[in-house]
Amino acid sequence: MSDTAAATAYPYDRAALRAELATLDQVPGASKPDPILTVDNVVRRFGGNVAVNVDHLEVQRGAITALIGPNGAGKTTFFNLITGFDTPSNAPGILASGDDRARWNFNGRALTRTNASRVARAGMIRTFQLTKALSRMTVLENMLVGANNQPGENLFAGLVKPIWAAREKENIERANEILARFKLDAKRDDMAGGLSGGQKKLLEMARALMSDPAMIMLDEPMAGVNPALTQSLLEHIQQLRDEGTTVLFVEHDMHMVRHISDWVVVMAQGEIIAEGLPEEIMTSAAVVDAYLGAHHDRDLGDDDVLSTGVINAIAAEVENESREEAR
Numbered sequence: 603m604s605d606t607a608a609a610t611a612y613p614y615d616r617a618a619l620r621a622e623l624a625t626l627d628q629v630p631g632a633s634k635p636d637p638i639l640t641v642d643n644v645v646r647r648f649g650g651n652v653a654v655n656v657d658h659l660e661v662q663r664g665a666i667t668a669l670i671g672p673n674g675a676g677k678t679t680f681f682n683l684i685t686g687f688d689t690p691s692n693a694p695g696i697l698a699s700g701d702d703r704a705r706w707n708f709n710g711r712a713l714t715r716t717n718a719s720r721v722a723r724a725g726m727i728r729t730f731q732l733t734k735a736l737s738r739m740t741v742l743e744n745m746l747v748g749a750n751n752q753p754g755e756n757l758f759a760g761l762v763k764p765i766w767a768a769r770e771k772e773n774i775e776r777a778n779e780i781l782a783r784f785k786l787d788a789k790r791d792d793m794a795g796g797l798s799g800g801q802k803k804l805l806e807m808a809r810a811l812m813s814d815p816a817m818i819m820l821d822e823p824m825a826g827v828n829p830a831l832t833q834s835l836l837e838h839i840q841q842l843r844d845e846g847t848t849v850l851f852v853e854h855d856m857h858m859v860r861h862i863s864d865w866v867v868v869m870a871q872g873e874i875i876a877e878g879l880p881e882e883i884m885t886s887a888a889v890v891d892a893y894l895g896a897h898h899d900r901d902l903g904d905d906d907v908l909s910t911g912v913i914n915a916i917a918a919e920v921e922n923e924s925r926e927e928a929r
């Protein structure tokens with residue numbers, strides 16, 4: 603790409619995207635210039651425990667958005683809901699119009715309460731905190747499971763050998779390309795069960811790309827990855843964004859959050875309590891005070907800083923500020 607093309611290739615040019623994000627209100631539920639995902643009124647209860655209670659969230663197309671928050675904040679449950687692996691607790695048809703209050707739209711399509719395989723076909727693909735690599739299949743076979751044009755998915759195509767064979771060939775070629783990019787090509791015929799934890803994470807991300815998603819949702823991509831593979835994972839995520847894929851990821855590793863995200867959403871006790879640019883979310887005076895108290899010399903990159911107490915302190919701080927502004 604020429605320099606001029608790169609400079610005008612918004613939203614995939616990071617500097618332009620960042621500049622646009624910097625003009626936004628840094629408040630929970632902030633409107634984005636071009637949201638790929640919009641979520642409203644999503645509630646999930648487990649008995650008396652409200653795990654997720656998201657009023658409104660917009661995820662900017664083409665950006666890397668980090669979803670952070672302490673253990674039990676509701677991040678994974680939120681991922682499960684949006685991707686059809688779980689269903690909201692709001693009763694459908696609660697409005698007089700018979701409309702479902704919980705709703706989310708992705709890439710121009712209503713996906714509320716849509717099952718996981720349809721969500722995947724709509725272009726929203728997720729990975730899991732604990733990798734779901736199928737250990738008794740080879741690496742290549744795992745990749746083929748990720749293709750969303752598998753012959754078996756369509757009875758007609760499955761029965762007609764030429765269509766089946768052509769698709770399989772196409773899928774194998776694509777799998778080979780992606781495996782090479784992730785430096786897993788040498789492992790192609792090995793059982794996935796024999797890969798290291800970090801390689802399984804890479805395989806999971808590689809498999810997610812088989813269906814060419816518009817948005818990839820990564821649940822703790824760095825957990826269990828050794829330092830040697832960390833850099834490689836970071837580069838893959840940034841490369842995806844640079845190619846136009848929207849990335850939404852949950853992560854406890856604050857160095858990673860600060861290093862690669864364009865926007866940060868903070869969740870606590872099921873709610874979105876703050877949103878903003880990474881440097882502002884992690885260094886704004888209110889947040890630093892709330893996180894660190896007297897320890898101003900400490901780096902917010904430290905994982906342990908994100909304790910529940912600290913997040914609750916931020917929530918209180920944000921609430922106080924909005925109350926003062928309302929006066």
Ligand SMILES: Nc1ncnc2c1ncn2[C@@H]1O[C@H](COP(=O)(O)OP(=O)(O)OP(=O)(O)O)[C@@H](O)[C@H]1O
Pocket residue numbers: 648651652653671672673674675676677678679680
């Ligand atoms: N299947 C379940 N049954 C009962 N409670 C659940 C279930 N899944 C999650 N929860 C509860 O919902 C809340 C949110 O959990 P969730 O795993 O979504 O948080 P999280 O932010 O992803 O945490 P972590 O960072 O530790 O992964 C927690 O209180 C958790 O105990």
